[in-house]
Amino acid sequence: DVKVTQSSRYLVKRTGEKVFLECVQDMDHENMFWYRQDPGLGLRLIYFSYDVKMKEKGDIPEGYSVSREKKERFSLILESASTNQTSMYLCASSSRGQHYEQYFGPGTRLTVT
C-alpha cells in the first residue's frame, strides 16, 4: 500500500515561530506536493517538487518555502508563522505522468496563535 505520512496531525505555534512540516512517502514517487485546505477554497497548491532538489511555486507560495533533499521527503517551512497561515496542510505524492493520481497524507492541522 502506498503510504504518505506527515509528521504531525495537530500543531500549535506562536506568531513569528519557524515551523517545519514534514512529509514522507514510501512509493518512490517523483512528484510531491504541498497544499493548504481552507473551507470554501478547496485545496490550494503551495509548492510542488518533481525531483530531488527541484521545486516549483504553486498558486500561493508567499510566506512558505520547501526543501527536498531526498526523494522520499518533502518539507514545508513557514519562516515566520502568521495567524493567516492557520489551516489544514495536506501533502501528496504521485508518479510522473499526467494520468497518475495523487496519494495524500492524513493532513496537519496547524494553528498559529
Place this chain on the structure above:
Amino acid sequence: AQKITQTQPGMFVQEKEAVTLDCTYDTSDPSYGLFWYKQPSSGEMIFLIYQGSYDQQNATEGRYSLNFQKARKSANLVISASQLGDSAMYFCAMRESTSYDKVIFGPGTSLSVIP
C-alpha cells in the same frame, strides 16, 4: 484566474438516486488529465476516477462515471445509486502536461445523502 470551477457548494440527494456534480475547467494545453477525489469527514483524500483529454470514451469506475464534454471544458462526476457513505466533499482536479505535473483543485462540492 480560476482554472477549476465547481459551482455547487452543497448538494443533497436521496439515497439510491443518481447525482451529478459539476466541474468546468480552463486550459489551453491540448493534453491534460482530470481527476475526481472524495474527502469524507474523516479527512482522507480518496481518488475516484480519471479522464484523459485524448480518451475517446467517458471514464467509469463502479458507481462513478465522468461525463466528459471536451468542447465545453466540462467534466462532471455522476454517482449512481447514492449511498449514505457517499456523503463527503468532492473535488475536481486537473493536471496539465506542460506544467511539470502540477495539479490544481477546484473549491469542492459538499454532497449529503438523505436516507
